[in-house]
Structures are given as C-alpha cells and as structure tokens.
Amino acid sequence: MASRDVFTADEVSEVMSRENVFDGAFKCLRRIWSDPKALEARQLSSSEYRARQLERELEKLYSPLYDDLIGQMGGHPVASAESGSVVIMDALSLREGFQLEREFQEETDWEVELDWAPVERLPSETNFITQAWFDSHAPSAVNRDDFRFVGDMNVPQLPGTSPEYVWTRYPDKRLESAMKGNYSTENVSDIYADVKALLEEIITESVHSEFLVSSDHGYINHLGNNPYSLRDDLEEGLSGKFSGRSREVANGYVYQQLEEAGVIKRANDHYMVAGHYSWTQRGGTKRIMHGGLSLPECMTPVLRINTETA
Incomplete structure (x- = not known):
C-alpha cells in the first residue's frame, strides 16, 4: 500500500x-x-x-x-480534573474513541468532542499509570471515597463526588482474550458494543452531566499484514529478550543492536518496542498487546461529553 x-x-x-x-x-x-x-x-x-x-x-x-x-508524556487531563465524572476505560484506544464520538453525536443530543493526550508515563502499562494517578499498584486496589472500580458489566453505585473517578476493566478484559495465536475468538466490533453500552450505563447512573472519558493506554493489534519488517537477527533478538512490548533495561549486545536499529527505545529504566514490530514466539503469538511505544498505544482518546445541553 x-x-x-x-x-x-x-x-x-x-x-x-x-x-x-x-x-x-x-x-x-x-x-x-x-x-x-x-x-x-x-x-x-x-x-x-x-x-x-x-x-x-x-x-x-x-x-x-x-x-x-x-x-x-505527563500532564494527562485525568490528573488535572476538577469536577464532573472522570471515566477511565482500561485500554480504550482512539479506534473506539472515534466511533464513540461519531455515534453519540448521531444518536444523542449530547455535546460530544474528542481530542487526544499522551499517556501519563511509560511503559504504557496499567500498574505504572495507576501508581502515577492514584498512588496504588492496581485500579482494583484503590481505596478512596471518590473512586469506583468496575470489574464487569455491572455498574455499582457511583461516588457522587466532584470529581468522581470510575475505572472500568473494559475493554482490556475482553481484549486480553480477543485474539490468541492466529485465531480470533471475539470480534473487536462486539467488544466495542459492550464498551459503548457500559459507558452509557455509567453516564445514566452518574449524578453528573459533564464527563471526561479516557484511558490509561491504548493497544497494538497485530492482525493482518504489517509494513514493519525485521532482519532475522533482530527478530531473534526480540523473541529472545522480550515476552511483551516492554522490559527493564539490561546490559548486552542484543539490546544495543535493537536500540541502534530503532526497534526499541529507552525511557524510565525500560526498553520499549517502537512502532508495530512483531515477532514469533513459542506457543503462539498474542495479537493484541500494549506496553510499547506507538501511536495507538500512547495517544489516548480524551472524550468530553456534556449531557445537559441547552
């Protein structure tokens, strides 16, 4: 192409x-x-x-x-919210963000705008970002009166504070099992439909009329053809040193070789796979991953919704 x-x-x-x-x-x-x-x-x-x-x-x-x-990186709108409801949907990407903007504009009388923001920090893993935002190792471990963790499709009573924070396990919970090996077990469009329904229920249950909807990170989907190619030695280096798209910095010629080739980048004492490079691993290769350095992982959607329109 x-x-x-x-x-x-x-x-x-x-x-x-x-x-x-x-x-x-x-x-x-x-x-x-x-x-x-x-x-x-x-x-x-x-x-x-x-x-x-x-x-x-x-x-x-x-x-x-x-x-x-x-x-x-840093200064994400979630970290500076002062009022309304802040909804963090784990692994929501711009793919879904653009669809939510378009459909909410077509189907509701809400004011809906979509922008983007870089992830709070790297690697783009939930545990690092939860620590930065809420001083906790995981969203499910946050213990604050203004915070609710939603682990499934059922919305509990929301805090009602201003701001209130709602962290959903979706879509990441479904994405983790959506594509394993070479086989798709779920359609991304079906996952999106659940995400939209969950967000609509949160909006309905909240006492607020203003919502900031975003995510901790996006994701890479290795489905289909890929214009990123690797020499055999670089693919062997990645498959031998990386089980995911990031790992702690370590010494060695292989890392130096990958870094000089632009395949990996270094930040916050971690190496991250740049772009959309993929490599074969034993036992099947995951098609959906995050933690690296790419536009769909690190450009998060920032959806602003006002349901109380004139």
Missing part, C-alpha cells in the same frame, strides 16, 4: 507544518477510524494496516517522532 493510500497531499502538508506533529497524526487517524465499518471483521485488517502504514511513513518523514512522543 503506497503512502498516497494513507495520506492526502493536504494532510501530509498539515502533519509536517503543525507545531505538534501528533495533532496532524490525530487528524489522519480520524479519517481511518471514524469510518462506521472500521472495526468490523471484514474491514478491521485494512484499518489496522492503514494505521500502521501511517505511523511508518510519519517516522520516515519525521525521525524524532518517538523521542517527541516520549517528551510529551
């Missing part, structure tokens, strides 16, 4: 001319993921490929892409 299939000429110009290249990338990702059929089984592979190719081309055009992304 040529870059012209991903970018329009105007979008190329806008991405590279903006003060923040990720704002331009956000606009390109909107064109890919706001399509009503983007998450459906027949189109998902194509949507994912276009998003990967977009990121690959951006990195070629703008070599500091990942260094800039690392530099923008």
Whole structure:
C-alpha cells in the first residue's frame, strides 16, 4: 500500500507544518477510524494496516517522532480534573474513541468532542499509570471515597463526588482474550458494543452531566499484514529478550543492536518496542498487546461529553 493510500497531499502538508506533529497524526487517524465499518471483521485488517502504514511513513518523514512522543508524556487531563465524572476505560484506544464520538453525536443530543493526550508515563502499562494517578499498584486496589472500580458489566453505585473517578476493566478484559495465536475468538466490533453500552450505563447512573472519558493506554493489534519488517537477527533478538512490548533495561549486545536499529527505545529504566514490530514466539503469538511505544498505544482518546445541553 503506497503512502498516497494513507495520506492526502493536504494532510501530509498539515502533519509536517503543525507545531505538534501528533495533532496532524490525530487528524489522519480520524479519517481511518471514524469510518462506521472500521472495526468490523471484514474491514478491521485494512484499518489496522492503514494505521500502521501511517505511523511508518510519519517516522520516515519525521525521525524524532518517538523521542517527541516520549517528551510529551505527563500532564494527562485525568490528573488535572476538577469536577464532573472522570471515566477511565482500561485500554480504550482512539479506534473506539472515534466511533464513540461519531455515534453519540448521531444518536444523542449530547455535546460530544474528542481530542487526544499522551499517556501519563511509560511503559504504557496499567500498574505504572495507576501508581502515577492514584498512588496504588492496581485500579482494583484503590481505596478512596471518590473512586469506583468496575470489574464487569455491572455498574455499582457511583461516588457522587466532584470529581468522581470510575475505572472500568473494559475493554482490556475482553481484549486480553480477543485474539490468541492466529485465531480470533471475539470480534473487536462486539467488544466495542459492550464498551459503548457500559459507558452509557455509567453516564445514566452518574449524578453528573459533564464527563471526561479516557484511558490509561491504548493497544497494538497485530492482525493482518504489517509494513514493519525485521532482519532475522533482530527478530531473534526480540523473541529472545522480550515476552511483551516492554522490559527493564539490561546490559548486552542484543539490546544495543535493537536500540541502534530503532526497534526499541529507552525511557524510565525500560526498553520499549517502537512502532508495530512483531515477532514469533513459542506457543503462539498474542495479537493484541500494549506496553510499547506507538501511536495507538500512547495517544489516548480524551472524550468530553456534556449531557445537559441547552
């Protein structure tokens, strides 16, 4: 797929001319993921490929892409909320964010706007971000009067404080089992439908009319073709040293080799796999992962909803 299939000429110009290249990338990702059929089984592979190719081309055009992304971490809107309801949906990505924006605008009279924010910190793992936001090792362990953890599709009584914080285990709970090995056991579009229904119930149950909906991180989906290729020695290095998309920094020639090739990046005493590189592991390769350094993992959706419209 040529870059012209991903970018329009105007979008190329806008991405590279903006003060923040990720704002331009956000606009390109909107064109890919706001399509009503983007998450459906027949189109998902194509949507994912276009998003990967977009990121690959951006990195070629703008070599500091990942260094800039690392530099923008911190100051997430969740951390500075002062009122209303803050809903953190574990692993909600821009894929789902664009669909929620489009459908809520079409189906409700709510005011709905979508923007993006970089993850609070790296690696983009829930435990690190929960520690940064709530000084706890996991969302289920947070013990605060203004916080509720929702572990399934049933919404408990919400705090009613301002702000109130609601952390849902979805969609990550379903994504973890959605694609194992080479087989899909659940459709991403079905997972999205549950996420939308859960969010609607939270909005209905809350005493608030203003909502900030976001996530701790997004995710990589390795479904379908991938424009990121690895030399045999680099693939062997990744498969031997990485069980996921991040690991603690360690000494060794293999890490040096991977870092010099731009396959991994270093931040916060961790190495993270950059972009959409994938590698084969024994026992089947997970198709959905997070913890690395890529646009769909590290650009989180920031959905602002006002249900009390004039």
